[in-house]
Amino acid sequence: MTAITRRILLGSALALGLAGTAAAQFPERQITLVVPFAAGGSTDVVGRIVAERMSQELGQQIVVQNVGGAGGSLGAQQVAQADADGYTILMATVATHALNPLILTQKPYDPVADFAPISLLVLVxxxxxxxxxxxxxxxxxxxxxxxxxxxxxxxxxxxxxxxxxxxxxxxxxxxxxxxxxxxxxxxxxxxxxxxxxxxxxxxxxxxxxxxxxxxxxxxxxxxxxxxxxxxxxxxxxxTLPGYETYTWNALFAPAGTPPEAIEALAVAARTAMADPAVAERMAEFSATIVASGPEELAAHVQAEMAKWEPVVRDANVTMD
Missing domain, CATH: 3.40.190.10 (Periplasmic binding protein-like II)
Known part of the structure; x- marks a missing residue:
């Protein structure tokens, strides 16, 4: 083995070691959770309960930022365009990830291509x-x-x-x-x-x-x-078999967020939702805890869009 080859191998090993350390240390700083509605609503309440408990689990504070407007689209768009590093995440709903993409004539984001799913938290x-x-x-x-x-x-x-x-x-x-x-x-x-x-x-x-x-x-x-x-x-x-609607809350990150960050956030979310104190708070407003993984959330979004598309079309609901 030549000296150059040894240096290359040592450099590669060091880089891999540093990458592993960086991954293991996520998060290293504060995380922003964008709630795309005004403070005080059910989505904001869920967001603040979850953010507080996830902060404890991750060892870094999750700060809630309310970005209301356009039925949740403004906040969702902000997260879709944020750096894909795991430090900006979205408290999404059926509005942001099923209804708005079907209803809005101007599409500010793609609910599938522009986001990385983390966890479906609750059904309300x-x-x-x-x-x-x-x-x-x-x-x-x-x-x-x-x-x-x-x-x-x-x-x-x-x-x-x-x-x-x-x-x-x-x-x-x-x-x-x-x-x-x-x-x-x-x-x-x-x-x-x-x-x-x-x-x-x-x-x-x-x-x-x-x-x-x-x-x-x-x-x-x-x-x-x-x-x-x-x-x-x-x-x-x-009375009407098959009828089912609900509001739901889920966590998403921008598309391209590193898998290790998604995994850390998903584990923290599931741990938070398993906390009896969190479950008690959710039960106060009849929220059913799901605490899914990323794959289940991705499938849920596809199913919701398929369910609502004919309803939106038949009702001729459009918004600018």
Missing amino acids: PNVLAVNPELPVNTVQELIDLAKEQPLAYASSGNGTPLHLSGELFKSMAGVEIDHIPYKGSGPALTDVLGNQVPIIFDNLPSASGHISSGKLRALGVTTAERAPSFPDIPTIAE
């Missing part, structure tokens, strides 16, 4: 509820009434998961119910509580207090299984 149920003055007590009674007289439902806005939950319901039930969009769940709930609009599709966490007080009558949750926090509320699928 939506709920179909009515003002108690509407003479229905079950999903089937609502379907029957909708076939007899004009009805309308409220949602938090055009193109939102709640709007599309209503459109999927109409399609599967074979009924026509007018959609009344609002600028958020708050004003939508106000009008349904005041009986200006008789029906609402809402996130279960934001409607739960009104359901418990009797100001709203819940007819069905939108998940495949009943919500643990409201076990007496049937699923819509018990």
Whole structure:
């Protein structure tokens, strides 16, 4: 072996050793978790709970940055364009990774090509509820009434998961119910509580207090299984087999992020979600913990886009 060959081999070994050390040390500094909605919503709450526990696991602080606007697209676009080093990650939802890419005429990012999946964290149920003055007590009674007289439902806005939950319901039930969009769940709930609009599709966490007080009558949750926090509320699928919608939260990094960073983040996320204290917090708003790996999340995104594409198309929902 020549001196030059020895130097090359020694240099290669040193480089590999340094690379391994760098990989083992991820993260070496603060991580930014972009929440693509305003502070205070369910996605922000999930993000802050997870960030706090993952920070403990990783030994570096994860700082939540709220980047609201365009139904979550602004924050998602920011992460898609960030350095692919694992230090900027996204708290994604069904809006950022299924609905917006289908609805927006201008595509600011590709939900598959521009992101590296980390973990599907939780599923959060939506709920179909009515003002108690509407003479229905079950999903089937609502379907029957909708076939007899004009009805309308409220949602938090055009193109939102709640709007599309209503459109999927109409399609599967074979009924026509007018959609009344609002600028958020708050004003939508106000009008349904005041009986200006008789029906609402809402996130279960934001409607739960009104359901418990009797100001709203819940007819069905939108998940495949009943919500643990409201076990007496049937699923819509018990009347319309196969019906299933929900809000979900998942972690993504920019495409091209090193595999060792993805693995470290995924392990930390799964460990965080396995913490009984975190599970207790999630149960407070009926979130079902999934804590998947990257491959399962990638498959979930493909399945969600396939499910929602015909609903968006048939409802003719588009946004600039």
